[in-house]
Amino acid sequence: MPSVPKRRKTVRDVSLCSAIRDCPGARRRRGVVHNLQPAGASPKCRIWDAFVAPCLAVLLAGPAAAADKVDVIQLKNGDRLTCEIKTLDQSVLSISTDPLGNASVHWGEIVGMTSPRAFDVQLASGEHYYGSLAAAPPGQITLISSTVPPKTLAMADVIRMAPIGAGVWSRIDGSLDAGFSFAQANLETHYTLNGSATYRSPRYQLTGTLASQLTTSEDSDRLSRNSLGLIGSRSFGNHWYTVAWASAQQNEELSLELRLVGGGGIGKDFAHTARRLWSAYVGLAYTHEKFADEPVDQSLEAALGGQFNFFTPGKEDFKITNSVVSYYNISGRSRVRIELQSAWRHEFLKDFFWSVNGFDSFDSDPPDEGKRNDSGVSFTLGWKF
Numbered sequence: 001m002p003s004v005p006k007r008r009k010t011v012r013d014v015s016l017c018s019a020i021r022d023c024p025g026a027r028r029r030r031g032v033v034h035n036l037q038p039a040g041a042s043p044k045c046r047i048w049d050a051f052v053a054p055c056l057a058v059l060l061a062g063p064a065a066a067a068d069k070v071d072v073i074q075l076k077n078g079d080r081l082t083c084e085i086k087t088l089d090q091s092v093l094s095i096s097t098d099p100l101g102n103a104s105v106h107w108g109e110i111v112g113m114t115s116p117r118a119f120d121v122q123l124a125s126g127e128h129y130y131g132s133l134a135a136a137p138p139g140q141i142t143l144i145s146s147t148v149p150p151k152t153l154a155m156a157d158v159i160r161m162a163p164i165g166a167g168v169w170s171r172i173d174g175s176l177d178a179g180f181s182f183a184q185a186n187l188e189t190h191y192t193l194n195g196s197a198t199y200r201s202p203r204y205q206l207t208g209t210l211a212s213q214l215t216t217s218e219d220s221d222r223l224s225r226n227s228l229g230l231i232g233s234r235s236f237g238n239h240w241y242t243v244a245w246a247s248a249q250q251n252e253e254l255s256l257e258l259r260l261v262g263g264g265g266i267g268k269d270f271a272h273t274a275r276r277l278w279s280a281y282v283g284l285a286y287t288h289e290k291f292a293d294e295p296v297d298q299s300l301e302a303a304l305g306g307q308f309n310f311f312t313p314g315k316e317d318f319k320i321t322n323s324v325v326s327y328y329n330i331s332g333r334s335r336v337r338i339e340l341q342s343a344w345r346h347e348f349l350k351d352f353f354w355s356v357n358g359f360d361s362f363d364s365d366p367p368d369e370g371k372r373n374d375s376g377v378s379f380t381l382g383w384k385f
Contacts (some may be wrong), residue, residue, distance in 0.1 A: 084097075089160050190378070223252045251361065255367065268281075281304075317353075
């Protein structure tokens with residue numbers, strides 16, 4: 001029986017609203033949407049960036065996941081790899097290949113890429129461009145569209161990239177790491193567990209975190225420290241963004257039975273490149289907390305926070321992350337709280353890494369006879385997904 005040739009799978013769009021047809025620089029063409037207008041170019045294109053493109057990402061999630069491996073990346077050593085480009089973030093390009101499955105390639109190792117699919121490309125300047133990838137000189141990418149001339153961008157200026165129509169799950173990445181230590185002298189055992197998951201889209205980012213430490217010994221009480229956090233942000237032009245966060249904390253070392261915090265504010269990225277992210281935000285937060293043998297306390301606080309992260313686009317995969325947030329009571333007694341989290345992570349095997357983690361919690365006015373400070377360092381092994 002003669003073989004039946006396989007029909008090539010393509011990413012097709014669905015019924016699109018008239019906003020797509022009316023937006024300059026965007027129209028249907030062979031099942032993909034091309035748009036090279038930077039964000040803010042016109043009111044209609046602002047509507048496109050804010051609403052239509054995210055809707056397309058959800059509507060096209062199914063077909064995109066089933067697409068053939070039609071993307072090509074070229075490496076510094078001359079190798080060419082046919083794959084499916086998933087996302088670029090923090091100098092790491094996530095791809096899928098038939099023989100290797102999911103894999104990661106450092107952005108600094110890539111000198112060229114082509115694809116017939118449409119991508120959302122974000123520059124360090126904050127501008128967004130849409131289009132398919134055509135052949136370009138080494139170190140550059142060229143976006144093509146049927147309505148505007150081709151646009152060539154330096155790869156060093158690209159900080160994020162995702163295919164239009166990428167599903168929700170393909171935009172999520174995270175990690176889980178754990179550590180264990182034992183001291184024979186007093187039979188002290190220390191356990192550490194950390195986890196995080198982040199969803200990224202062209203305008204929105206949502207991150208959930210978990211941190212837990214447990215210490216036991218034969219000559220002292222068991223001590224635990226646990227924290228759950230959720231933070232979301234929405235980016236605007238010129239590196240500005242709005243942010244909202246919520247957290248739940250417990251710390252027996254500080255006699256803290258429960259602390260609930262919810263807040264929001266506005267922030268700015270002062271440096272966001274392929275190698276670093278420096279950002280700060282200000283806002284207001286509501287705090288509900290209960291210390292051992294103390295009444296429940298509720299307060300309104302001013303918040304000042306930031307993150308200072310460093311990562312490499314080269315062969316070695318390491319990341320240094322530092323996040324700090326300080327709270328200033330503005331509804332009661334004079335009080336300052338500071339929460340600091342730091343980590344140095346290095347990948348030593350595909351999707352596996354070791355990490356040195358540090359934390360510090362400071363309270364300028366704890367309950368009577370309570371400790372003002374709690375800090376620690378841990379070594380963990382983890383897996384990223």
